[in-house]
Amino acid sequence: MTRDILIVGAGIVGAAVAWQLARMGHGHRVLVLDRGLPMAGSTSRAAALVTLLRSEPMQIAMAQETLAAIGHFERLMPGSVGHHPVGSLHVVTREQLPAFRAQLDTCSALGIRTQWVDASYARDRAPWLHVPPDADVLHVQDDCYVDAYQLGMAYLQAAQKGGVALQLQTPVTRLDVRERILCGVELSSGECIAASHVVMAAGSWSNLLTTPAGVPLPMAPVRSQYWITAPSLAIPHDSAIVFMPAIKAYARPEVGGLLFGLREAHSAVADARHLPQDLEGFAFDTQDPQGWNNLAQGATALEAYWPGLEHAPIAHYVSGPSNYTIDRQLILGAASTLPGLWVASGCNGSGITFAAGMGRLLAQQLLGSDPPWLDGTHMAPQRFDSFDPYDTAFLSACAAARSGKATG
Numbered sequence: 001m002t003r004d005i006l007i008v009g010a011g012i013v014g015a016a017v018a019w020q021l022a023r024m025g026h027g028h029r030v031l032v033l034d035r036g037l038p039m040a041g042s043t044s045r046a047a048a049l050v051t052l053l054r055s056e057p058m059q060i061a062m063a064q065e066t067l068a069a070i071g072h073f074e075r076l077m078p079g080s081v082g083h084h085p086v087g088s089l090h091v092v093t094r095e096q097l098p099a100f101r102a103q104l105d106t107c108s109a110l111g112i113r114t115q116w117v118d119a120s121y122a123r124d125r126a127p128w129l130h131v132p133p134d135a136d137v138l139h140v141q142d143d144c145y146v147d148a149y150q151l152g153m154a155y156l157q158a159a160q161k162g163g164v165a166l167q168l169q170t171p172v173t174r175l176d177v178r179e180r181i182l183c184g185v186e187l188s189s190g191e192c193i194a195a196s197h198v199v200m201a202a203g204s205w206s207n208l209l210t211t212p213a214g215v216p217l218p219m220a221p222v223r224s225q226y227w228i229t230a231p232s233l234a235i236p237h238d239s240a241i242v243f244m245p246a247i248k249a250y251a252r253p254e255v256g257g258l259l260f261g262l263r264e265a266h267s268a269v270a271d272a273r274h275l276p277q278d279l280e281g282f283a284f285d286t287q288d289p290q291g292w293n294n295l296a297q298g299a300t301a302l303e304a305y306w307p308g309l310e311h312a313p314i315a316h317y318v319s320g321p322s323n324y325t326i327d328r329q330l331i332l333g334a335a336s337t338l339p340g341l342w343v344a345s346g347c348n349g350s351g352i353t354f355a356a357g358m359g360r361l362l363a364q365q366l367l368g369s370d371p372p373w374l375d376g377t378h379m380a381p382q383r384f385d386s387f388d389p390y391d392t393a394f395l396s397a398c399a400a401a402r403s404g405k406a407t408g
């Protein structure tokens, strides 16, 4: 059987695109290729928060699509995607309140369940948390976290059941472009696989394939990082996720301890050409491979919310690349100058949250159906005029996009 849709990358995004194509009855046309094992890129390193509070309706819809997918897999097999429906608490300071309320109006109109709660309710849901006196707390009932590896595998296995083929240990070395026409891909073995559609879902490595084909993608791999404390009785396993936007921090329970992330004032960024295939041991900053300097810089502010930080032994550190774009929009849709090339990337640290929605939108576009909530122009892969995705000023702008982000 000829498969005319190739998906490059079996991370959560490629898997979700494959799943949505299969759900639409086109699984028999799809082949997913990965150079290694599925979910071994950024996906398996994610904190895996799935969060609904966004200012853009389309992003909210994408997150809702992922929540629906999680519900679907949990109903089929409880526990299969590591779903923790713990909800989230957003600790909002008075200065942030007006902007936050505007965002809330958008979210409420789209059916997101929220309520303002008092400090004692918040402490009940997250006993480690101290709510500063000038802050209000918003509870978002349906926010959750999952096991990103398991959710990605659920998409992939469901896609395979729907007819999608998967070929692992198969590096793609080049897009096969002949006389400006995309004919398929070339593998490291030298073999070419013909296809009419190629979906680029190779995460932080996507530019290595699209740029030589004349389609640079406006994104760069920026460091995301978090720490996990040793288990402690002060952190119940069903504690809520907590966002502390004033200090750009978040936390959630993990294996009896607290997993917490702090956004850097100046995020570290990598040149994708130097990113290894195996992220284990890769350090964005060789002077500070475990982010201790960032932790030290943010510790005083974090202690105001979490007085127990000082005595919490840090047991683990995790970092990895998240693709940030300078306008913080996804990269989703068709490459206008190379018909047949589709891109699903540039997730700005939210690929676990958005994957099912990205998959649905891309599948609908590729199949030519009429998506009800599609207005792809602000996500178009070629929305910026000429730029060099490896230029240091461009990399810095992508890093600044992450540093400026409020939460998550």
Ligand SMILES: Cc1cc2nc3c(=O)[nH]c(=O)nc-3n(C[C@H](O)[C@H](O)[C@H](O)COP(=O)(O)OP(=O)(O)OC[C@H]3O[C@@H](n4cnc5c(N)ncnc54)[C@H](O)[C@@H]3O)c2cc1C
Pocket: 008, 009, 010, 011, 012, 013, 014, 033, 034, 035, 036, 037, 038, 039, 040, 041, 042, 043, 044, 045, 046, 047, 048, 049, 050, 170, 171, 172, 173, 201, 202, 203, 204, 205, 206, 209, 224, 225, 226, 318, 319, 320, 321, 322, 323, 344, 345, 347, 348, 349, 350, 351, 352, 353, 354, 408
């Ligand atoms: C520390 C950290 C915390 C995060 N926390 C969250 C969070 O809480 N919530 C959230 O929503 N998101 C989070 N993210 C972001 C999220 O992990 C990413 O957005 C998401 O995993 C991106 O998925 P992907 O499929 O695009 O990329 P990847 O998972 O990196 O997959 C890309 C795949 O492409 C394959 N590939 C690459 N090049 C080739 C090639 N030439 N040939 C064949 N295959 C190739 C790779 O092997 C890999 O399997 C976090 C990220 C990090 C690093």
